[in-house]
Amino acid sequence: MSNTDFALAVEDLTVSFDGFKAIDTLTLYVDRNELRVIIGPNGAGKTTLLDLICGKTKASSGSIKFNNTELTGMAEHKRVRLGIGRKFQTPSIYENLTVFQNLEVSYPSGRSVFGALAFQCTDKIKAAVQAVAEDIFLADKLGTEAGLLSHGQKQWLEIGMLLMQEPELLMLDEPIAGMSSRERELTAELLQRISNNRAVIVIEHDMDFVAQIAHKVTVMHQGKILAEGPMDQVQADPKVIDVYLGH
Numbered sequence: 001m002s003n004t005d006f007a008l009a010v011e012d013l014t015v016s017f018d019g020f021k022a023i024d025t026l027t028l029y030v031d032r033n034e035l036r037v038i039i040g041p042n043g044a045g046k047t048t049l050l051d052l053i054c055g056k057t058k059a060s061s062g063s064i065k066f067n068n069t070e071l072t073g074m075a076e077h078k079r080v081r082l083g084i085g086r087k088f089q090t091p092s093i094y095e096n097l098t099v100f101q102n103l104e105v106s107y108p109s110g111r112s113v114f115g116a117l118a119f120q121c122t123d124k125i126k127a128a129v130q131a132v133a134e135d136i137f138l139a140d141k142l143g144t145e146a147g148l149l150s151h152g153q154k155q156w157l158e159i160g161m162l163l164m165q166e167p168e169l170l171m172l173d174e175p176i177a178g179m180s181s182r183e184r185e186l187t188a189e190l191l192q193r194i195s196n197n198r199a200v201i202v203i204e205h206d207m208d209f210v211a212q213i214a215h216k217v218t219v220m221h222q223g224k225i226l227a228e229g230p231m232d233q234v235q236a237d238p239k240v241i242d243v244y245l246g247h
Contacts, residue, residue, distance in 0.1 A: 006065075007032040007169055007199035008053070013062035015052060022048045024223035025062070032168070035195035037202045037210045040220035041243060046203045049220070050171045053201075054086040055079045066169060081108075085167030087175065093157050095147035099138050102146050102157055103129040106164035128164060135193070136160040137186055152176075152183030156190070163194065170194065171201045176209055188212045207235075219243070 008030040015023045023045045030036050038046050051057035053064055055076035064071040071079055094102050107125050133139045136156040141149065146157060155175055162170060175191070176184045184206075191200060191213050204210050210217060210231060217234045219227040227237045234240055 006030060007034070007067060008201075009063070009065040009068075010049075010053070011063045011065075013049075013052060013064060014060045015048065015057060016060050021223050023052065023059075026220075026223065026225060028218060028225065030169075030199045030201060032199055033195060033197065035191060035200045035202065035213055035215045036218060037204055037214035037216075038218045038220060039204065039207075039210060040226070043222075044220040045223040046220055047173060048223075050086060050173060050201070050203065053079075053169075053171065054084055080165070083166070083168035084171070085162035085165055085169070086171045086173075087158055087162060088173055093146045093154055093161065096145060098143055098145055099133065099149070099157060100129055100142040103132055103160055103164050106161035108165045132160045132163045135163060136190065150180075150183070152179040152187070155179065155183075156187070159190070159194075167198060169199045169201070173203045174205065175202060176204070176206060184209060 006029045008028070010026060010028040013023055013026045014021060026045075026049065028049075038049070040046055048057060052059050053071070055071065055074060059072050062072070066079070066082060066084060069082060094105070097105070104125060107128060129142070130139070133142055136159055138153060138156060138160065141153070146154065149157060155178075159172070159175070172191075176187050179187065188209065191202065194200060195215075202213065214231055216229060217231050218225055219234055219237075219240050221243050226243060227234050227240050
């Protein structure tokens, strides 16, 4: 497979903060329709990697290509417009708006000059909201104020707000933190479903959950990739065992 066939191709990526290499000549390829989980001890550089892909942090050197378009040097909002969605650890939803309104305001009307006009075709938006609400298990909560949702439902709503933008690459940082076991099961199902027509990258600590969802696991350590492959292979890797037991 040539590098142009990947949804995401990260090559020789490095970022230094005051001489400390948080990401050190890292290379990573993610397929379209792939659910990749990134694991590793604290300080391995996992969140920094997502920051570099979405443009929150600028790379010192190396290349990040999304659908063959070079991202390094591109502004964060332009990356969003290209189809990159990112969810941070803390949900950022509009607590005082309903679920419906949260999804509605996430509709990418700003993607064109005709954004203002597009907002009048409300049937199209309503249909999109309905479809996403069903995806994220909140179809019966559309009229509910977001602040009243459970923690897990708020996490789903935020994923839904990203899905409204139809991203081709979705990055989620610890999506099941604080969820009940039932919510975790449903989230596993949701993530598998949404990786059907897009690339999804998840950072996660919960190994049972990782085993449940990952197509492929990347283990990071000290800004580098330590191991990569199916979960069972990675778990049996002596280098990985050493890093995890050594902490």
